[in-house]
Amino acid sequence: MKKIIEMIRMAKSAVILPHVSADGDALGSCAAVAELLSDMGIDSVIYAEERPEQRLSFISEKVKVYNGSEEVFDTCIALDCGDLERLGERRIFAEKAERVINIDHHKTNTFFGDGNYVDASAAATGEIIADLYDNIGAELSRSEALYLYTAICSDTGRFAYSNTTPKTMRTAAKLMETGIDHAEAARLLFDSEPLEIELLKAELTGNIRSYFGGKLRIVSATDAMAEKYGLDMEDVSDIVNIPRRICGTEIAAAIKETGGKIRVSFRSNGEADVSVIAMEFGGGGHAKAAGCTIDAENITEGEEMIVKVCGAMLL
Amino acid sequence: MKKIIEMIRMAKSAVILPHVSADGDALGSCAAVAELLSDMGIDSVIYAEERPEQRLSFISEKVKVYNGSEEVFDTCIALDCGDLERLGERRIFAEKAERVINIDHHKTNTFFGDGNYVDASAAATGEIIADLYDNIGAELSRSEALYLYTAICSDTGRFAYSNTTPKTMRTAAKLMETGIDHAEAARLLFDSEPLEIELLKAELTGNIRSYFGGKLRIVSATDAMAEKYGLDMEDVSDIVNIPRRICGTEIAAAIKETGGKIRVSFRSNGEADVSVIAMEFGGGGHAKAAGCTIDAENITEGEEMIVKVCGAMLL
Numbered sequence: 001m002k003k004i005i006e007m008i009r010m011a012k013s014a015v016i017l018p019h020v021s022a023d024g025d026a027l028g029s030c031a032a033v034a035e036l037l038s039d040m041g042i043d044s045v046i047y048a049e050e051r052p053e054q055r056l057s058f059i060s061e062k063v064k065v066y067n068g069s070e071e072v073f074d075t076c077i078a079l080d081c082g083d084l085e086r087l088g089e090r091r092i093f094a095e096k097a098e099r100v101i102n103i104d105h106h107k108t109n110t111f112f113g114d115g116n117y118v119d120a121s122a123a124a125t126g127e128i129i130a131d132l133y134d135n136i137g138a139e140l141s142r143s144e145a146l147y148l149y150t151a152i153c154s155d156t157g158r159f160a161y162s163n164t165t166p167k168t169m170r171t172a173a174k175l176m177e178t179g180i181d182h183a184e185a186a187r188l189l190f191d192s193e194p195l196e197i198e199l200l201k202a203e204l205t206g207n208i209r210s211y212f213g214g215k216l217r218i219v220s221a222t223d224a225m226a227e228k229y230g231l232d233m234e235d236v237s238d239i240v241n242i243p244r245r246i247c248g249t250e251i252a253a254a255i256k257e258t259g260g261k262i263r264v265s266f267r268s269n270g271e272a273d274v275s276v277i278a279m280e281f282g283g284g285g286h287a288k289a290a291g292c293t294i295d296a297e298n299i300t301e302g303e304e305m306i307v308k309v310c311g312a313m314l315l
Numbered sequence: 316m317k318k319i320i321e322m323i324r325m326a327k328s329a330v331i332l333p334h335v336s337a338d339g340d341a342l343g344s345c346a347a348v349a350e351l352l353s354d355m356g357i358d359s360v361i362y363a364e365e366r367p368e369q370r371l372s373f374i375s376e377k378v379k380v381y382n383g384s385e386e387v388f389d390t391c392i393a394l395d396c397g398d399l400e401r402l403g404e405r406r407i408f409a410e411k412a413e414r415v416i417n418i419d420h421h422k423t424n425t426f427f428g429d430g431n432y433v434d435a436s437a438a439a440t441g442e443i444i445a446d447l448y449d450n451i452g453a454e455l456s457r458s459e460a461l462y463l464y465t466a467i468c469s470d471t472g473r474f475a476y477s478n479t480t481p482k483t484m485r486t487a488a489k490l491m492e493t494g495i496d497h498a499e500a501a502r503l504l505f506d507s508e509p510l511e512i513e514l515l516k517a518e519l520t521g522n523i524r525s526y527f528g529g530k531l532r533i534v535s536a537t538d539a540m541a542e543k544y545g546l547d548m549e550d551v552s553d554i555v556n557i558p559r560r561i562c563g564t565e566i567a568a569a570i571k572e573t574g575g576k577i578r579v580s581f582r583s584n585g586e587a588d589v590s591v592i593a594m595e596f597g598g599g600g601h602a603k604a605a606g607c608t609i610d611a612e613n614i615t616e617g618e619e620m621i622v623k624v625c626g627a628m629l630l
Contacts, residue, residue: 054562055562153475157473158472158473158474158475159473159474159475159484159487160468160473160474160497160498160501160502160505161498162496162497162498164491164497164498165491166488166489166491166492167488169474169484169485169487169488169491170484170485170488172474172484173481173482173484173485173488174481176479176480176481176484177481181477182475182477182479183475183476183477183479186475187475187584190475191556191559191560192560192561192562193560193561193562194561194562195523195525195529195561195562195563198520198523198557198560198561199520199521201517201520202516202517202518202520202521203517203521205513205514205516205517206514206517206518206521208510208513210510214510241506242513244506245506245507245508245513246507246508246509246510246513247369247370247507247508247509247510248510269502
């Protein structure tokens with residue numbers, strides 16, 4: 001941390017980079033670091049790969065969308081990026097900078113920076129940035145606290161995922177003490193969905209298939225279904241949560257027919273290790289979350305194959 | 316708090332009572348107090364008015380459902396109850412007890428006990444019980460911590476509602492330090508819904524009406540719709556959140572045709588004061604949440620009346 005702070009102090013001009021498809025943690029961390037640098041008298045710019053999600057508009061005011069700019073910054077700060085590939089086109093900034101600072105919480109981080117601060121026990125990169133403020137002795141303004149709260153709340157699913165630690169809660173407590181409207185921040189993150197996405201999810205809910213007394217529940221979606229609501233399949237990445245949140249579900253699966261392929265996501269609510277199921281089809285993952293691409297003609301055939309393998313585990 | 320602790324120490328036999336339709340906060344607080352009493356060598360029984368929700372089954376193992384029992388306990392501890400009416404039939408225990416202890420966080424509490432500890436700044440009664448443990452100097456076991464975590468997580472919507480304070484977060488941090496599976500507790504509370512409820516909600520989602528460019532969004536449900544899924548209207552109390560969570564919604568309304576009446580719930584996401592709207596129809600509430608019963612023949616007529624009043628506020 002000390003080395004990172006020294007490197008930041010050497011900066012004359014800095015570019016701050018969230019990962020591609022930037023989420024609340026990446027963008028919130030970037031916005032907080034930009035304000036910290038500004039407090040230290042250092043000019044900086046945040047470049048995102050794409051236009052950020054609508055719900056993060058209060059942060060994205062501070063964010064430029066990368067347009068091929070050939071600017072050169074002496075310092076490049078990558079936040080919440082596990083490796084250089086996560087910078088996409090903006091990797092060029094890292095290549096041209098005198099020093100690259102890599103601050104992240106992903107276990108798989110490749111330590112690609114000249115200075116690396118990687119803490120896999122942190123629930124969010126925002127939690128590490130809050131530590132950075134502490135270590136520098138910088139005071140948190142209300143807007144900085146709001147950025148960091150958004151970062152942490154986003155990556156912890158409102159402090160509910162298993163990555164949330166007592167330290168996460170205490171960090172959030174400090175942020176809340178600045179008087180931020182934390183309830184509104186949480187609402188924007190988790191209770192502010194486009195109507196089209198809710199309509200597609202409602203259609204999928206109405207079409208949940210239950211097997212083995214509800215221990216296995218499956219939904220499926222096709223590119224055509226997404227299109228019907230004016231959506232890309234990318235917009236509805238989390239549909240496996242639809243069967244997952246039904247009580248009694250032990251294994252949830254979402255089958256997507258997209259780009260001519262049959263992709264499956266699995267989640268386990270209980271004892272079942274879904275990485276074993278995904279591996280049967282050449283995929284992988286963790287005990288609680290795994291995925292694979294299935295060699296099937298269509299969703300119906302893919303579903304039959306999944307039911308067979310899951311049944312062997314559940315019965 | 317001191318007086319309350321003295322009163323608890325005098326108990327030889329205690330009955331612990333959550334409010335009618337007990338929720339996670341009421342039941343979690345009761346279970347934690349029962350264990351605390353047990354640690355102090357005091358026998359106790361928890362009586363609920365009705366069988367608790369399925370999702371709280373790990374707590375309800377400890378809870379008896381009131382069956383008209385005429386037992387007498389010297390000490391009656393009411394938890395999370397704003398007034399004696401919230402005890403329902405079990406009020407008899409309070410009437411017969413030598414001392415009634417009232418611990419609660421509702422602003423409207425009537426101080427009905429012989430000893431009252433009411434802290435309206437606490438997000439949950441569970442937060443007060445955690446203080447009680449501290450004040451008594453009792454160590455929290457993992458099961459006690461899980462009960463209190465459930466209580467607090469439940470009443471704060473996963474630490475996301477505006478009632479959540481820095482103190483709430485720090486209390487939760489302490490509970491988490493005992494090594495509880497907090498993510499599983501949060502999942503049971505918020506991501507474990509009966510399929511029938513999700514199906515009804517999906518039908519309502521598919522039928523959201525948007526007015527004034529989406530600033531006003533309305534859903535409606537009838538007893539017959541609920542019955543179709545084998546549900547009572549009571550089971551789906553929170554349907555106003557369906558239009559509320561769509562982005563762009565400033566006012567959300569849920570119209571229920573139930574028991575021959577047209578009832579409406581309003582929520583505001585923004586500046587609109589929905590209590591003003593509810594008052595137009597003889598109802599009331601707060602700026603962000605209000606309700607009324609409308610004198611209309613049916614949902615269609617009720618909706619027309621609502622749209623007219625809301626339009627005057629939104630346009």
